[in-house]
Amino acid sequence: MTTRNLDRLFDPRSVAVIGASQDLTSISGQPLAHLRSHGYRGNIYPVNPKYTAIDGVKTYSAIGELPETPDLALILVNAARVPGVLRECGEKGISFAIIFSAGFSEIGAEGAILQQRVAETAKKYNVGVVGPNCQGMMNIPENVYAGFGSPFKMQPFRAGPVSMVSQSGGFGYSMASLAEEAGLGFRKIMSIGNEAGLTSMDFMEHFVDDEGTKIVVGYIEGLQDAYRLLEVGAAALARKKPILVWKMGRTEIGQKAAASHTGNLGGQSALYDALFKQKCIIQVEDVQDLIDYSNAFLYGKLPHGSRVAVVTASGGAGVALADQCAQSGLQFPSLAAQTIKKLRALLPAFSSLINPIDATPSLFNRPTGSAGLREVFQHILDDPNIDSLIVANSSVHGALATGIAQVIMELDRATTKPIFVCWSARDALAGDAFRILKDAKIPCYKTPTRCGKALGAVTRFALACRGQQAQQSEEIACIERPAVRAALRSRQGMISEYEAKAYLREYGICTTGDAVASSIEEARQIAGQMGYPVVIKIHSADISHKTEAGGVRLGISSDAELSAAYSGILESARRHSPQARIDGVLVQEMVRGGAEVILGILNSRQFGPAIMFGLGGIFTEVLNDVSFRFAPVTDAMARDMIAETKAAAILKGARGAPGVDVGGIASTIVKLSAMAIDLKEEIAELDINPLFVLRESGEAKAGDALISLADHQAARA
């Protein structure tokens, strides 16, 4: 589906208000009142057969009677009437409708059916639908306030470059209102409700494209089309436009609450986290984060790296900044020798020149205009070892503060390196200083925690922008196997080891050698060619979990053992699954002396194909120590996903054991990613467990594999 241009939704030339009430304080009365009180400039057409006029505005009895086709309809009628009204909008040719009415999927099965009808009607008439169960929108620079609730009743919001989409109307607008109160300017705000038509992703995409939007914000309980975040996130990185999300449903109880709120089923937290990480979508956990990070991004400077220097009047603030910056991923390099030499000449003997640099209060207490302060800051800024500077002014206030702010402002103009300020003075006592920094858009925070978090977010984003450029020059494996696609398309259920490994080999993934035997004699013959020791496994499409069925024997070292084991596993398998059709016995080379890991594909319509890596065993099952990346995965990304697990330490060789080269794992991940893309319509899950990694060569071989096919029945529904 081509993306719909949403400009006319936010900036409609005329608006129909369907089901408008004469009680302007009621939910169905408010949108008309707010559009007018905030000075909407287009035509407004209330539609309600009960009235001829509402608040002096001519009111129509039916949508069909409107004198023109409005760009937008606001639908305020009872849930049951919504599909009919939407059809009329469609027939009139209206492009966009915001459905405020509640009583849809959030109330259960009955409401979900009604919502399905809304979705179908929207599709049939090609109406871009927002909602149902939403609170409306604001286009602040254009004075379009089409919604209800407290924030619509207030003074207009101050205009600015932050645009937001929220899956909660009440909460989203509350948070926006608090951020606005704290000085943040907004551009477009959309309460998206149950997403029967347009989704949060449509709005994030719109905001990323929207020239006037500099920061994209989303309050998210769950994304039905989460996979789109990969592309939208990439576009945002390319434009250096950050996306900040407040993701709800991080806990089980939160997910349950979200389900009963907007009927949103969420999805796995680990997959969201991986998705956000992969495109550096920045998570916020409170309004303060939103305000603090936005101020940092609106500043506009992105550091070239993560090496920060801190200069402070208070050793304690330096320690606090060091802690928070380290937690936020920043580095504290030593200053270059020549810088230290220059500083030593300027600072008191008690000063510590180990970064964070404790310049002591005496530096900050020198009369403004005197040498010292400016030179100290300048020398640190000039240091080739650092990418950004935090100046921590403690609670310096009054005229001294104003002078320091002036110096910082002047230095900031002349450098490409970001300067962040941590300043704990009271507003009433350092107002002039704060105003100077604010006018210069220099990020200034009252506490080290907030300052360090904000610089951390900006730095991560800067590195991700650069990383994406580097990534674009990396090779993306692309492997197309139409024959495999065709073979899987008509099938259902599980594909067991023998066949699954054959498919892996089609995509260049090494597997252990194996062959199917139909008799003990044949098994001996295969083992003879292969060389002992071997492994034998039951071969049956009906038995996915061979070990549980007693269908695996390892380390068989002679013909005699083979014969005994052959009979043994057949007997166990028959006892375990009497109905299973046994296709024979798999004779397989036995791999020894390497590490074992597991790889997987996890593919859904919500998220698209993700690749999973873990060490297996307790690391996966007890410690949940796995990492995810969404396809396509490059070699560098594969190495990152290995490195970010705790298991990486084991592969490096913990406790005196030799390490393994992870190159073989990484190249297998890259091929598996290509396979995941090629078979995106066919495969729901694929597990390689174990993937053997040979100690010497680092070569990786899939020891077992299992494919779970996509449910095409469900996909067509």
Added chain:
Amino acid sequence: MTTRNLDRLFDPRSVAVIGASQDLTSISGQPLAHLRSHGYRGNIYPVNPKYTAIDGVKTYSAIGELPETPDLALILVNAARVPGVLRECGEKGISFAIIFSAGFSEIGAEGAILQQRVAETAKKYNVGVVGPNCQGMMNIPENVYAGFGSPFKMQPFRAGPVSMVSQSGGFGYSMASLAEEAGLGFRKIMSIGNEAGLTSMDFMEHFVDDEGTKIVVGYIEGLQDAYRLLEVGAAALARKKPILVWKMGRTEIGQKAAASHTGNLGGQSALYDALFKQKCIIQVEDVQDLIDYSNAFLYGKLPHGSRVAVVTASGGAGVALADQCAQSGLQFPSLAAQTIKKLRALLPAFSSLINPIDATPSLFNRPTGSAGLREVFQHILDDPNIDSLIVANSSVHGALATGIAQVIMELDRATTKPIFVCWSARDALAGDAFRILKDAKIPCYKTPTRCGKALGAVTRFALACRGQQAQQSEEIACIERPAVRAALRSRQGMISEYEAKAYLREYGICTTGDAVASSIEEARQIAGQMGYPVVIKIHSADISHKTEAGGVRLGISSDAELSAAYSGILESARRHSPQARIDGVLVQEMVRGGAEVILGILNSRQFGPAIMFGLGGIFTEVLNDVSFRFAPVTDAMARDMIAETKAAAILKGARGAPGVDVGGIASTIVKLSAMAIDLKEEIAELDINPLFVLRESGEAKAGDALISLADHQAARA
């Protein structure tokens, strides 16, 4: 040492200001100026031979000449002169001195020597010394402002029940100033500097005892006498008085910065975390936490349990609260059937009665005084399934807001259950409502994150107060073995397995059976009596790490194997450590079919004896998955410390393996704790690795042990 009463330090009848300057804006001029400008009521005696008067106050040329003995001396002279001045203070009989001067341990070895002289002088003359390198103190209700820097220059702080000790002067006062600006009232604030005399712990203890202090706050980089927190924390729990700490040096870079700031070496983060956890000392990470938690505690109500109900006008706020509360350890029970029935009759059909309860805006928009709101809140409060209530009012404002606040206030008066409010309205629009709640001390937060965190902190503290009461009825193992103490007192270095296990048995800890053989024949005899299989190990006081020395053989099952192994380990050990004295070979029973864990004692003068538990292997060495408790450890505490490791899942029986009864481990921990207390002066470290846990009986047996003795040389220094 008996604790010094600090009342006269904070409330001195007279103060000497030694080294006072006539420049009242300089650091050595400010304390005199601030004492006077804030209306200090006692006598002030500046001491400076250069002047006869400073700012009209009679000035003395020497301490000896003062007309009375002041309660407190403020010392502002150069570092080098401080020991001499302190001696004069001592000779004059002055009880307390605050040393502001810098240039001590924070500048390195030379300063550390000077600081040592200060400490010795203070001890000799029994002067209670604060500092050096500190910024002074405030006793706000008594108008004693004895310090320098911005916060001393401002209007007086508002008086309140929060007392704080800070290892950073500048930062501590900045944070206090911000908290005060946000409405928090303070009582006593002390900047403690380098702690040559009185320590942070002395002040925490004082604040816990101090009637007027309701909340104790500490900014901490490291505690030299951290072990005292156990007792002080217990006293705080007994008085239901929370201790909030902002602990710095949580990261490696933060620790490094702290070391160069106050010369504070910090110590292991894991031990601090364990200490804080054991006595429910609440960690804050920013000023906002400090303010938010303090407001929650000043409210005064402690919930009876962790079951919270949320009722909200915005489903989104409900989801956000659910997430934050769950992360903060709160539970979300279902309401009782009778409550749901009553609510169903009062709330619109769209409402969700699954906790968090989405009552929809319509409930909150009903005219004040109408039924509904009050009844809904009351029914939820009355529900036997819940211990606390959060009301989330979204951004409701104006007269409606005032009415809702009134209802909450009235309900709050009539219930013992805490009511917390999450209200995102702007101050300007809901000022009356906020004032009603503030006057009633009902905690009210602008965002769900802050509200959930604060209720979480109060709930954890309430449970800890109760837990401490329960714990006091639990048996504390006390085992005294004067013979063992005596045997260890004169020794140094390491105590190896055979002897260490003998000591363990003295404290009732089971060990594997073993005996020392001096010849192959003797070894055979022992093995014959013990029964094969056996383990043999080299027995040498000089070889602590037997496995590395090739000195261990497991699973020996016959006389022939024993003979070969006996010669083998002797040869390996001699090759590995030619100088080592070999005391024989240890023949030991071989334990099979159980789990293995490790236990330890970690004892230092800073922290006192801590007990460590871990699963060993990669869990300890790679994943750092260990837990600590400080002795004495009861059986319930031991079970908690096992349960809080990730390894606990393995012991329960992960991946189809049978679980083990942890009772044997817990009782071993309790005995080890008794041993740690009895041998607190003798042992620095003790490792039991492994502790075998028998699968069937749950019985635990130490398989190996190693003791590292305390360095008495250092202890005496």
